[in-house]
Amino acid sequence: MALATEKGRLTLGDVVAEPAGAARDAAFQHALEVLRERRDEFNAQGYVPRDFISLLKKAGIFRVAIPEQFGGEPLPPAQFMKKVEQISAVDPATGWVASFGSAPVYFASLPVETQRELYSRSKDIAFAAGMFPMFEAEKVEGGYICSGEWQFASGCKGADLLGIGLKGGPETNGKPLTGLVDRSQVEIIENWDVSGMKATGSHNVRATKVFIPEELTFIRGGEPKIDEPLTRYPVLPYAAQVLAVVALGAARGALDYITEVGAANTSVTGGPAKGNRPAYKTGLAKAEADLRSAQGFFYGTTEEVWAKAVAGEEITDKDKAMLRLAATQAAHVGRDVVLAAYNVVGTGAMFSTHPIQRYVRDGLIPAQHAMLQEFTFEAAGAVMLNLDPGIPSFP
Known part of the structure; x- marks a missing residue:
């Protein structure tokens, strides 16, 4: 079986991760250094370019969820998300794009032969998806004919492989199904006109009568065909977590700034260094405490459920709801911490060129995502009380 498309085989990138260990760790640190130099460029142009995606590939970011069965090197969720948090502390929008390194957990519900061939060709696949709205596909022999325009395809300009919702x-x-398409088969509609998360380049993608072989479709969150610890970990809660951790990274970046730089600044009116002011010290301390508390709940819950996945124990709906609750809490506390940092910085923070603006613009967005909005608190509470959560695909 070949991974064929109407225009030929799926084309995947040829950049390969550095060997695990010191070389890969050095590649990750190098990517962070380059990001510090280029993050303003990415925001100005509105996307993370393919040459930087290549640096993330060398750092192993896009091979963290490929099954061992196919030669992958899957990372436990907490380890991967701490890397996303580090990236997000430098630039949250780039962290958002990097978070989709976890996307191959979805591919576990593809036919086994499809997975085997896909990963035989590359284990460093940058994936982006526009899932909504879901369009009706025409079922034909061997697959589907698909047309439509999908929103919010974060990272699509740097992706090797795209998914569309059917x-x-x-x-x-x-x-609903996800169909995998080669990036050459769809048109990117550059309409991502936003103030926050601009560098994610979450444009629309458009397909016109594209044939997708049936073996390149899967049910999002469907039953995995592979049995490994990472495929046992709840896929939809993980999807919420990798986005929520971006808010934790944004909060860390904001607090690092007000600790290391902002505290030494003096007022234009000639007052003392801001770090000597009671409101600054108190605001910093409370925000640090809030962030560390959210991190503790977030990673602690992740490790508890991961231990069950490793042991092959049942992961209950209440376990999944707790993951969703910890993710929502992380997104909302992250936003609050960013705003607390903005508050203590003072008047200068209102300028678009101020360093804190990056964290304000991007750090507010995760809590706006459908998987992390306020109503997910209620849904988690409902599951805890053995009630219907009232929203689809929860937990």
């Missing part, structure tokens, strides 16, 4: 039919029991 309405399911009788063959999927009505559950």
Whole structure:
């Protein structure tokens, strides 16, 4: 079976991660250094370019969720998310794009032969998806003919492989599908006109009568065909977590700034260094405490559920709801901490060129995501009380 498309085989990148260990760690640190130099460039142009995606590939970011069965080197969720948090502390929008290194957990529900061939060709695949709205596909022999325009395809300009959301039919029991397409098969509609997370380049993607072989479709969050610890870890809660951790990174970046730089600044009116002011010291301390508390809940819950996945124990709906709750809490506390940092910086923070603006613009966005909005608190509480959460695909 070949991974064929209407225009030929799927084309994947040829950049390979550095060997695990010191070389890969050095590649990760190098990527962070380059990001500090280029983050303003990425924001100005509105996307993370392919040459920087290549640096993330060398650092192993896009091979963290490929099954060992196919030669992958899967990372426990907490280890991967701490890397995303580090990237986000430098530039949250780039962290958002890097978070999709976890996307191959979805691919575990592809046919086994499809996975084997996909990963035989590359284990460093940058993936982006526009899932909504879901369009009706025409079922034909061997696959689907797809047309439509999908929103929020974060990282699409730097991706090797794209996913699009399709309405399911009788063959999927009505559950929605994701179709995998080569980036050459779709048109990127550059309409990402936003103030926050601009560098994610979350443009629309458009397909016109694109044929997708059935073996390149899967139910998002469907039953995995591979049994390994990472494929046992709840896929939809993980999808929420990798976005929420970006807010924790943004909060860390904001607090690092007000600790290391902002505290030494003096007022234009001639007052003392801001770090000597009671409101500055108190605001910093409370924000640090809030951030560390959210991190503790977030990573502690992750490790508890991961231990169950490793042991092959049942992961209950309440376990999944707790992951979702910890993710939502992280996103909202991250936002609050960023705003607390903005507050203590003072008047200068209002200028668009102020360093804290990067964290304000981007750090507010994760809590706006559908998987992390306020109503997910209520849904988690409902599951804790053995009630219907009232929203689809929860927990």
